[in-house]
Amino acid sequence: MARRLSLLAAAAVFLAATATACGDDGSTGPGSAGGTTLTVYAAASLTTTFQQIGEEFEKEHDGVTVEFSFGGSSDLVAQIQEGAPADVFASADTANMDKLTAAGLQAGDPQSFASNTLEIAVPPGNPAGIASFADLAKSDVNVVVCAPEVPCGSATQKVEAATGVALSPVSEEQSVTDVLAKVTSGEADAGVVYVTDVEAAGDDVEGVTFPESSEAVNTYPVVALKDAADADLAQQFVDLVLGDTGRRILEEAGFAQP
Amino acid sequence: MTPAGASWRRPASPSRNSRQAVRSQRPVDVPRWLFLPALLGALFVLLPLVAIVAKVDWGSFFSLVTSEGSRAAFWLSLRTSAASTLACVVLGVPMALLLARWDFPGLGLLRSLVLIPLVLPPVVGGLALLYTFGRRGLLGESLDALGIQVAFSTIAVVMAQTFVAMPFLVLSLEGALRTAGDRFEVVAASLGAPPTTVFRRITLPLVLPGLVSGAVLAFARSLGEFGATITFAGSLQGRTRTLPLEIYLQRETDPDAAVALALVLLVVAVLVIGVARHGRTAL
Incomplete structure (x- = not known):
């Protein structure tokens, strides 16, 4: 019995030792090699624009490395709530930002920096001849939308409610990326995504705008986080997003001002 | 005694006969020091499962798992997993046989x-x-001409x-x-x-335990399938949204529901493995 206990104790020591060793490894990463790392959690739809803004930020701040974690806004909020080491959070909608502020994790008030509207994406050549939102409800059209549980899906639902056009989609996807993938592969005749997604997809899809999209405008808020390693640096990043540089990059990608 | 058990036996040694009595109770002496890594391994696998169970909100558990979306996902998962296991057996048994017996x-x-x-x-x-069965895939146009559309259908989930x-x-049956x-096959043939008689009367009964565990593995893997399904089949309630897809979607708005459903999936997996174990030892 005593032997077994000593084995367990040895195991505990071993575990503790490896754990500390891992910790040491972590801090000898690029961060402590003479510089600081700023960690930004941003909605997946901001991937391209925020990487550009990050490069601008690194140019302005010597020795600072900006690291991103892009994902679904609700996933990111959940991770931050579980203690993920984030300094800045940019959400694709106000609902998820509200979740974060309800938990009291923000350093100041979230500020809106961009907005996005829905657009219909169709494969090149528009084989199903989609010209309006109402066309999506035709029985022979394979239309793919986001599930109502995710922001792009609830925006689509708002448009449906406002127009009285009830869609019967062949699939309700998890994210705009999934919707877009079904359109670019030609599986779907049309998908409802954001203006910026159509822009980013380039020649892979064609966009069909529709006036009813104004019924569901998505606002993107950004905030520095309370537990940021360097509060000033986090706020400076937020300021860059809100300032001229951020606006220029976001507008080039198709985002509108909030 | 299963073949796997046989390989655990130690090679013959002078003390073999004197140990025979002991062996009937404890077949092998496992080195003591193996207990520690084994314990750590077990903890590593079990602790996350305990964590999931601890996260379950029992007050709302039953209303969460009996919601319309949950039930639809549950039945779809069972149906498609059963169908894909059948497909695996029908196509996989001949494949395993060729791989094992032909040179x-x-x-x-x-x-x-x-x-x-x-x-x-899986993605x-x-x-x-x-790219194979999609509308613009290798076989897509031929399928389209036949009036078969695989995309966004339950068939796509099974595929x-x-x-x-x-x-x-294939792997476990070939082994x-x-x-x-x-x-025995050679004797029967001689x-x-x-x-066909050799296959039916000798080969199949001989490897039935291996076939059963292979089928259980295939069923379990089908039940947990996520990436390939969401990429190939899409996600629509009752048609293509299986339990893993429903869990992933519920996480967006209702993490409690996701955890409750995850527990359901876990219980089904444990039941399937348990039943198969039981059935296997009975064989």
């Missing part, structure tokens, strides 16, 4: 190719299926599951076939039994 140049290469779905990220598997689960069945050897 031809390129056999090793063929075996590696068949097992590729094991290492392929890539889904893309591969899309995705079969694709990722097949290697599990069982090789361990069983072909002595006594004049035609190949």
